[in-house]
Amino acid sequence: MIKNILVTGGLGYIGSHLCAELIKKKYNVFIIDNLSNSKISRLKKIYKITKKKPTFYNFDIKDVKKTSKVLKNKKIDLVFHLAAFKDVNESIKEPDKYYNNNIFGISNLIQAMQVSSVNNIIFSSSAVVYGECKYLPLDEKHSTMPLSPYGLTKLFGEKFLDYASVGNDKLKAISLRYFNPVGSHSSGEIGDNPDKPDNIMPLINRAAIGKKKIFQIYGSDYSSKDGTPIRDYVHVLDVVDAHILSMKKIKKFKGHSIFNIGTGKGISVLEILETYKKINTIDFKIKKIKRRKGDIPISYANVRKIYKKMKWKSKYNLKDMCQSSFEFAKKNIT
Ligand SMILES: NC(=O)c1ccc[n+]([C@@H]2O[C@H](COP(=O)([O-])OP(=O)(O)OC[C@H]3O[C@@H](n4cnc5c(N)ncnc54)[C@H](O)[C@@H]3O)[C@@H](O)[C@H]2O)c1
Structure with a gap:
């Protein structure tokens, strides 16, 4: 049974919504976030919503030693890996920053999970892995040819999980390719408010x-x-719902599975x-x-796969x- 959950990047936009919902559902939530794109005040906001603070660690996910310690000591059952840089335009100007953070981020995390025998991971991927559309709606079988260094880092993340699951048959991995998450928590306490907005x-x-x-x-x-x-905007609370359902269903999938997350x-x-x-x-x-x-x-997005396999579909509308x-x-x- 899944009880202890690590959320990397848990103080970010999507991570904070996910943590709040997980806490409300009585899971034990642990966060690793180096605050490179978030503020510690988010913890208080999560507390305001849930009346419970998650355990917070302020360090870089690339630190294998520290991450392994959390995974082992806290007996983590599953990791949601959201920690990454996400600005497409910045990644074109500063590709190394993205390669270093996002690619080493996931590869070191997989290493830490391996040494700690943690075998469940849900990874935040993105629709940017598809690149130029050859047909619409985009299904998971569409070719992948990212148009930015950021997109490339997401594709690398998926590929790492492919190979990691081939090397370790206990590993269960799900990549969720978000389309365009928008919207805020119903409390009005948390939402997307970056210092340098790009989306x-x-x-x-x-x-x-x-x-x-x-x-x-x-x-x-x-x-x-x-x-x-034209984009597929999807409410952040629908995105969170897809994560929680993926977590509940992860045992029934083999190896690494990929799903689109959008409204269609x-x-x-x-x-x-x-x-x-x-x-x-x-x-x-x-x-x-x-x-x-x-x-x-x-x-x-074509969202038929996730509906077929998990019966997930978005509930919120544009309004x-x-x-x-x-x-x-x-x-x-x-
Ligand atoms: N928001 C979107 O539109 C969108 C779309 C598709 C995919 N994604 C992916 O979803 C994930 C979450 O996105 P978000 O919008 O919440 O982003 P965000 O920037 O708000 O949150 C990411 C969090 O990760 C932390 N972080 C970054 N690098 C880290 C590191 N090396 N070690 C520890 N912490 C680190 C940041 O401080 C931040 O709190 C990202 O992986 C992003 O690529 C987001």
Whole structure:
């Protein structure tokens, strides 16, 4: 039975939502996070939601000795590996930073798990592993050709798990290829608020509360219905739900399995902006500027595999995503 869980990157955006839900479900949660993209105040927020603090270790996941000690001493049953850098554009400018952190992060973690005989891992992968779409919706059999160093690090992570599970037949690994997680916890306490925002919802939030004067749309000449890029936005609480279900079902899978996590619906940037403004009855300026390097025009998931194997499907809609994001922004972005 799974009881003791390690969440790497547990104070980050998705990690903090996952930890809060795991604690609510009475699991013993241990976090390793070096605070490279999060703040210690998140622990208090998790406490505010759950009335229980997870055990927190502030160190780098690449430290095999320290990680093994936690795995052994705390008798960890399963690891959720979320700790990584995630900014696609930064990875194009500083690829080594991404190779060092994300690739050594997972390879050292696998090593620590091996020496500690921990054999269950759920890895945060990404839809960016697919690269240019050859067909839509994207299923897990689609070819993988990442367009950025960040995407490459995620593909490496998956490949490491492939080989690790071939070498160790006790290892059970699941990679979840998230499409575009957005939205916030229903408490309004935790959400996505990076220091240097690069993805859509933190940027919309800043424009909405007036911290940024204009929201910029990168590219309006794509071959989509309104010219703006199309993505599969999925509520962070749906992403968390897919993690918890994967954890419960991991024993029934052999070796390493890969699943898409999305809603299966494509939403354009203009559509998300209109919904956000309407549902939250606010307005802000929008400017269309030129395309960004590495962005693809259209991407949305085929989510049949995870439904077939685990009966998981998303529950939240675009309005929920926009509403919860604004609630979080009003409370937390100053
Ligand atoms: N948010 C998204 O849109 C998205 C999409 C697809 C995949 N993912 C993946 O999901 C995971 C979580 O994403 P997020 O949005 O919560 O990111 P995040 O940056 O908010 O959280 C990552 C956490 O990991 C920590 N961390 C990074 N490197 C570390 C290291 N070497 N040792 C210890 N801690 C470290 C950071 O301090 C941060 O708290 C990442 O692996 C990311 O690549 C995210």
